[in-house]
Amino acid sequence: MEDAGQRLTTTQKLGQRIVPWQMQLVPLLVMNGLEIHDQIARELAGNPALEVKSDPEEQNLDKTEDGETYRESPDEMQRKDYGDDDDMPVYHANNRSRDDEYFEPLAVAEESLSDYLMAQIRERNINEKEELIAEHIIGNLDDDGYLRRSPHAIADEITYYGTMEVDTAEVKKVLAMVRELDPPGIGATDLRDCILLQLHQKESDATTELACTIVENFFNEFSHKHYDKICAALNITDSQLKSAIDVITSVNPKPGSAFAGSENERRSQQLTPDFLIEIDDTDPEHPDLQMTLLNNIPELEISESYTSIYRKMMQSADKKSLQKGDVAIVKDGYERAKDFIGVLRRRQEKLQLTMEAIMHRQRDFMLTGDERKLKPMVLNDIAEITGLDTSVISRVTSGKYVTTPWGVFSLKYFFSEGLMHEAGEEVSTREICSVLKELVDGEDKRHPLSDEKLCSELQARGYRIARRTIAKYREQQKIPVARLRKEM
Numbered sequence: 001m002e003d004a005g006q007r008l009t010t011t012q013k014l015g016q017r018i019v020p021w022q023m024q025l026v027p028l029l030v031m032n033g034l035e036i037h038d039q040i041a042r043e044l045a046g047n048p049a050l051e052v053k054s055d056p057e058e059q060n061l062d063k064t065e066d067g068e069t070y071r072e073s074p075d076e077m078q079r080k081d082y083g084d085d086d087d088m089p090v091y092h093a094n095n096r097s098r099d100d101e102y103f104e105p106l107a108v109a110e111e112s113l114s115d116y117l118m119a120q121i122r123e124r125n126i127n128e129k130e131e132l133i134a135e136h137i138i139g140n141l142d143d144d145g146y147l148r149r150s151p152h153a154i155a156d157e158i159t160y161y162g163t164m165e166v167d168t169a170e171v172k173k174v175l176a177m178v179r180e181l182d183p184p185g186i187g188a189t190d191l192r193d194c195i196l197l198q199l200h201q202k203e204s205d206a207t208t209e210l211a212c213t214i215v216e217n218f219f220n221e222f223s224h225k226h227y228d229k230i231c232a233a234l235n236i237t238d239s240q241l242k243s244a245i246d247v248i249t250s251v252n253p254k255p256g257s258a259f260a261g262s263e264n265e266r267r268s269q270q271l272t273p274d275f276l277i278e279i280d281d282t283d284p285e286h287p288d289l290q291m292t293l294l295n296n297i298p299e300l301e302i303s304e305s306y307t308s309i310y311r312k313m314m315q316s317a318d319k320k321s322l323q324k325g326d327v328a329i330v331k332d333g334y335e336r337a338k339d340f341i342g343v344l345r346r347r348q349e350k351l352q353l354t355m356e357a358i359m360h361r362q363r364d365f366m367l368t369g370d371e372r373k374l375k376p377m378v379l380n381d382i383a384e385i386t387g388l389d390t391s392v393i394s395r396v397t398s399g400k401y402v403t404t405p406w407g408v409f410s411l412k413y414f415f416s417e418g419l420m421h422e423a424g425e426e427v428s429t430r431e432i433c434s435v436l437k438e439l440v441d442g443e444d445k446r447h448p449l450s451d452e453k454l455c456s457e458l459q460a461r462g463y464r465i466a467r468r469t470i471a472k473y474r475e476q477q478k479i480p481v482a483r484l485r486k487e488m
Contacts, residue, residue, distance in 0.1 A: 024343045029350065029395035033274045033295050036347070040297060043340055049306040049333035050340065053299040113145065113259035114138050120181045126174075129164060133174040137187070145186045145256025146194065151175055185255035192219045198251040210240065211247040222248070225486050242488035275355045275402040277366055289366050291359050293352055294403075300344065302337045310334045350388060354396045355411075357385040362414050369406030374430040377415050432463055433473050440479055445487035 031039060044050055121134045136158050140149050151171040158166040179187040184201050188194035192215060199212050214222055214230060221229050222245075231241055276292040310330050359366055361381065364373035379390040379397075386393070397411035416429045439457055443449045449457070451474065455467040479485070 024339065025346055026395065028343060028347045029392065030398050032399050032401075033272050036295065036297065040300070040344070044300075047333050047337055047340075049302055049310075049337040050300060051303045053301045113141065113256050116259065117141075117178065117181055117186065121177065124177060126177075129166070129170070130174050130177075132164070133158065133166060133171055134178060137171070137175055137178050141187065141256060143256055144254040145183070145188070147175070147187050147189060183252065183255040183258070185252060188255075191253055194253060194255065195248060195251050198255075199247070202247070207240075207243045207247055210234075210236070211244040214241075214244055215248060225484055227486070227488060238488055245488060271401060271408070273403040273408055274351070274400045277359055277402055277404045279367060279405055287367055289359055289363065291352075291355055293348065293355070295348070295351075297344070297348070300337075300341050302334065302341070306330075306334065306337075350386075350392060351396055351400075353386045353388065354382060354393055355402065357382045358397075358411065358414050361385070365414075366404060369404070371434040372431040374414065374416065374428045376417060376428045378417065379415065427463070429473065432458065432465065433477055435461065435463070436470070436473055437477060437479070440474075440485070443485075445485065448482040448485040450482045 028036065028039065044052070117138045118135065121131065121138075126134070133154075136154055137147065140154060141147055152168045155166045155168045155171045158164075158171075175187060179197060181187075184198040185194040186197075188197050195215050196212065199208060199215065202208050213234065218230050218233065221227075227238075227241055230236075231238065274294055276294050278290045278292075280288040280290050282288075313327055313330055358377075361377055362374060364375070365371070379393045382388075382393045383390045388396075397415070400411045401408050402411060435458060436454060439449060439454055451467050451470045454474070455465060455470045458465050458470070474481075
C-alpha cells in the first residue's frame with residue numbers, strides 16, 4: 001500500500017536569479033558623475049589589487065635589473081647626467097613659456113549671512129551677553145533670512161545650554177537691533193513682517209504710507225488680489241492703488257537668499273552634467289548630433305604585482321603550506337577588483353546606450369531647442385529601443401543631466417505623456433504646456449484668462465484637452481489661477 005506522505009512530485013517555476021554583479025550595478029546606475037567618481041576613489045583606497053591604468057608612454061621609463069622591473073625616479077635620471085650630487089643644479093619646475101599669461105589660483109571664501117550680520121552687530125555698543133544673544137538669533141535665521149523661532153524659545157535655549165541666564169525681554173531687545181541691520185527685512189517672522197520692515201526703512205511719503213496701510217490691514221486681500229475691496233475700503237483710485245503696489249513689490253521677499261550657503265546655491269553647485277550633446281553642422285542641410293559621456297572616470301586595471309601574487313598562489317603545488325587566511329585575502333581582493341571593473345564598464349555602456357536612444361528620439365528638439373518639438377516619450381519607449389528593462393532606464397535617468405546647445409536639462413525632462421491632436425498626431429504634454437504658457441504670457445493682465453477660456457483656446461488650436469487637465473498643467477508650471485494673475 002502506497003504511503004501518501006512519501007509521494008514525490010515535481011513542479012516548474014519561472015523566476016529571475018540576481019547574480020552578484022547585478023546587485024553591484026544597481027546602485028552605480030543611480031549615481032551621477034560626482035558620486036561615481038567618489039565611489040571609484042573609495043574602491044581604489046580600499047582594494048590594493050585595483051589601480052588606475054598607467055599611461056602607455058610612461059611604460060618606456062621602466063627598466064630591468066637583476067630580473068626585476070622597476071621605474072627610475074627623476075633623481076636617478078638626473079644623476080646619470082651629473083657625476084656628483086653637488087654638481088646637480090637646484091631649480092623649480094616651471095611648465096610654461098615666458099610669453100604665457102599666468103593666473104595665480106585664488107582661494108575665494110564668500111561671506112556668509114551670519115558673518116555679515118555679526119560684523120554689523122559688533123560695530124554697535126553692546127556687551128558680551130548681548131553679543132551672545134545676537135549669535136543665537138542670527139544662528140536661527142533660515143536661508144531666506146527669516147526668524148521662525150520665538151524670542152521665548154531662544155531665551156530658553158541660551159539659558160539651558162549657555163553659561164548665563166537670559167530672559168525673553170533681553171532677546172527681544174537684541175532682536176530689535178538685528179531687524180535694523182542690512183539687508184533690510186532680515187529677522188522677519190513671515191512675508192508680511194518682512195515687507196513692512198523694508199517699507200518702514202524707506203523715505204516716507206503718501207504712497208509709501210498707503211503701501212504700509214495696505215500691508216498692515218489688508219494683506220490677505222492684497223495677497224489674493226482683491227483690489228476692488230481695497231479701493232472701496234480705503235476710498236482710493238486704481239491709480240493710487242497701482243502706485244502703492246509698485247512700492248510693495250519693489251522690496252526683497254527673501255533678504256537672506258543672496259548670501260553664500262543658501263539652499264538654492266548649494267543645489268546649483270552640485271549640478272554637474274553627465275552628458276554633452278553637440279550639433280555637427282558640417283553638412284548644413286543634414287546636421288547630425290554627437291553625444292559624449294562626461295564622466296572623467298579613470299581607466300582601471302588590476303595591479304600587475306597583485307596579479308602575479310594571485311597566480312602564484314593559485315598555481316602553487318604546495319598549497320597546504322600557504323596560510324588559508326592569506327589566500328582568502330588575496331583572492332578576495334583580486335575578485336573584487338575584477339568585478340568592479342566589469343560592473344563599471346557595464347554602467348558606462350548602459351548610460352551611453354540610454355542617452356543615445358533619448359537623443360535620437362528627441363532629435364528635433366536637440367537640433368532646434370523648440371520645446372514644441374519634443375515627442376511623447378515614456379520609460380518603456382527607451383526600453384524597447386535599447387533592449388534594457390524599464391527599471392534600468394529609470395535608474396540611469398535618475399539625477400542625471402545633459403548639456404545641449406540650448407542649456408542644461410535633467411534627463412527626466414525629456415519624458416512626458418502624449419495627447420492626441422485633431423490632426424491625428426500624438427503630441428507631447430510639453431508642447432501643450434508650452435502653448436499654455438504662451439497664452440498666459442500674452443493675455444491681458446487686467447482680464448486674465450480663466451481655465452475655461454484657456455481650455456477653449458487650446459481646443460481651438462486642435463488640442464483635445466479637458467478643463468481639469470488645463471488646471472493640472474497650469475499648477476505643474478506654477479502658473480497661478482486667473483484671479484492671482486490680475487494686475488492693475
